[in-house]
Amino acid sequence: MSNKIVPTISSGTPGPLGVLHLPRFWQKLSLGAAGKLAEDYPACGQGYDQMVLDGLGLDKQALLDFVAEKKPTYIQFEKFVSENATKLNQTAVSQLNAAITGYQHTDETRQSILSSVGLPDGNPTDAVNLNNLDDWQGFHAAEIA
Structure with a gap:
């Protein structure tokens, strides 16, 4: 068995905010901050991770720092996102979700x-x-x- 973890939450899974990929992003960021993310996976990559950052207007470094320092539960992570995203509205979420499912x-x-x-x-x-x-x-x- 590996001491590194392959994330298995689907990018097609939303959390309570309705944002696809957000639960997976939290899992990857959390595993990465704990040194437990499988080597083939970036904690914050250029694909769906970047799409979420851009689509919601999130500051990458602030998000990385929050996860590393606070080790949030998923709900705490969503609260941070909802308090810090500059584009968290139904239109932005719908556009982001469409981009994720259409990729x-x-x-x-x-x-x-x-x-x-x-x-x-x-x-x-x-x-x-x-x-x-x-x-x-x-x-x-x-x-x-």
Whole structure:
């Protein structure tokens, strides 16, 4: 078993604020701050993480510092987000959620993920579900196999 953890909360999962990816982002930031995030995962990457920061108008460093210093529960994390986001409104959340669900990996990435999990080229095609498969495969490899 690994002492590093593969995050398995889907980017397609919202919390009470209704923001997709936010629970996963909290999990990755929390694991990263604790030194427990699997090496292949950035605590705050350029994909969905950056989309959330930009889409909600959050200061990256303030968020990183808050998680590192306070080690918040998810609800405490959402409270920080709601108090510090400059664009937290229904329009911004809807646009962000649409961008997350609509994101597509390159064909090369899609084929690589499908191949690594033992599926033929085809479905799923969206990045959220492909990432889920990739996470579950990584979890299995690190913790079960």
